[in-house]
Amino acid sequence: MKSFRYIRTKTVEESVTFLNNNRGKAKVIAGGTDLLGALKDGILPDYPEVIINIKTIAGLDFIKEDSNGLKIGTLARLVDIANSETIRDTYKILAKASEAVATPQIRNMGTIGGNLCQDIRCW
Numbered sequence: 065m066k067s068f069r070y071i072r073t074k075t076v077e078e079s080v081t082f083l084n085n086n087r088g089k090a091k092v093i094a095g096g097t098d099l100l101g102a103l104k105d106g107i108l109p110d111y112p113e114v115i116i117n118i119k120t121i122a123g124l125d126f127i128k129e130d131s132n133g134l135k136i137g138t139l140a141r142l143v144d145i146a147n148s149e150t151i152r153d154t155y156k157i158l159a160k161a162s163e164a165v166a167t168p169q170i171r172n173m174g175t176i177g178g179n180l181c182q183d184i185r186c187w
């Protein structure tokens with residue numbers, strides 16, 4: 065892997081500022097299960113100079129239901145979604161889909177945000 069600057073952020077605002085200040089040169093990292101593999105395999109056309117860790121932001125891993133429906137924070141892990149009572153009871157297909165992803169190790173680290181934003185793993 066090539067070297068990169070690694071930044072741990074504490075708030076969404078801080079992450080956005082770092083992204084803005086490093087436009088086109090920075091990547092967000094959550095669980096890292098997709099991004100680190102892509103970097104190791106040299107899949108991305110542009111190697112990031114800066115990696116911004118958002119897993120250090122508290123409170124983005126929520127799973128909650130209110131009168132508007134289900135809300136899932138970007139840092140909720142696939143294992144949390146698969147095991148959530150609310151999701152298992154009311155949104156079964158989502159629990160089943162999360163449970164079907166990859167392996168337990170990847171579901172333990174991988175977040176829903178990272179799953180939705182994962183890159184195409186292909187040259």
Ligand SMILES: Cc1cc2nc3c(=O)[nH]c(=O)nc-3n(C[C@H](O)[C@H](O)[C@H](O)COP(=O)(O)OP(=O)(O)OC[C@H]3O[C@@H](n4cnc5c(N)ncnc54)[C@H](O)[C@@H]3O)c2cc1C
Pocket residue numbers: 091092093094095096097098099100101118138142164165166167170173174175176177178179180181182183
């Ligand atoms: C061996 C293997 C098997 C897999 N099998 C499946 C499968 O069967 N089905 C399936 O759906 N997926 C599968 N995946 C993909 C897996 O679900 C993802 O790797 C995981 O969910 C990514 O989450 P992460 O938190 O680790 O993301 P990261 O690796 O941290 O990030 C992934 C991408 O998303 C971006 N990103 C992350 N969070 C945000 C955010 N909040 N805002 C903006 N960008 C963000 C990152 O910059 C990066 O580009 C597999 C992966 C592997 C390695």
